[in-house]
Amino acid sequence: MIKARRVVKRFEAAGNGSAAVQALNGVDLDVADGEAVALMGASGSGKSTLLHLLGGLDAPTSGSIEVGGLNLEKLNDTELSRFRRERLGFVFQFFHLLPTLSVLENVLLQGRLAGMPESALHARAHELLGRVGLSARKSDKPDVLSGGERQRIALARALVTRPALVLADEPTGNLDSASSAEVLKLLSELVRENKSTLVLATHSAEAAAIAGRIVRLKDGTVQV
Secondary structure, eight states: OEEEEEEEEEEOOOSTTOOOEEEEEEEEEEEOTTOEEEEEOOTTSSHHHHHHHHTTSSOOSEEEEEETTEEGGGOOHHHHHHHHHHHEEEEOTTOOOOTTSOHHHHHHHHHHHTTOOHHHHHHHHHHHHHHTTOGGGTTSOGGGSOHHHHHHHHHHHHHTTOOSEEEEESTTTTSOHHHHHHHHHHHHHHHHHHTOEEEEEESOHHHHTTSSEEEEEETTEEOO
């Protein structure tokens, strides 16, 4: 599913005497189809940067990244947008739900962007809202939900298109221990049922435990 080779990511200096930051320094990574991998490391180790590159949200300074046979640096903006809409599910630490849309509308939006037929999309969205235990809140706006509830909605949104690859960036970083355990259980179950590949960036041993393999990053390099 993923083949990354010699990936370097450098953020140039912002001025005022600040130095360039080398976030990734020659990273190699292979992830098999259907595998669950946790990227672990301290803050600043490069795990979130790598996750964003794998999702086509940013481009490497050098090196190559292939996802599902697609060479990401060779895709134009339109092709990258299609890749993210149709093949990728992203779960963020800060949820990124649209506050003006209802719970159901937030989940439907991802499928509409991917061009799913409305009847199939509605069936899938209601199925997932049932799985995450929030069918009764489908008409509510996100601001009246708890953090754990919002992250469960974010899981439903990420998986509504049955994406081949799910990327989760510190998905329990803003949750209490009980909510974290619930979200991790749902994430593991839904990804496995969907036969998706999962790459999870975390500093939490509890979160990493849902993965079959741990890749440790330090100072922008993979530790072997």
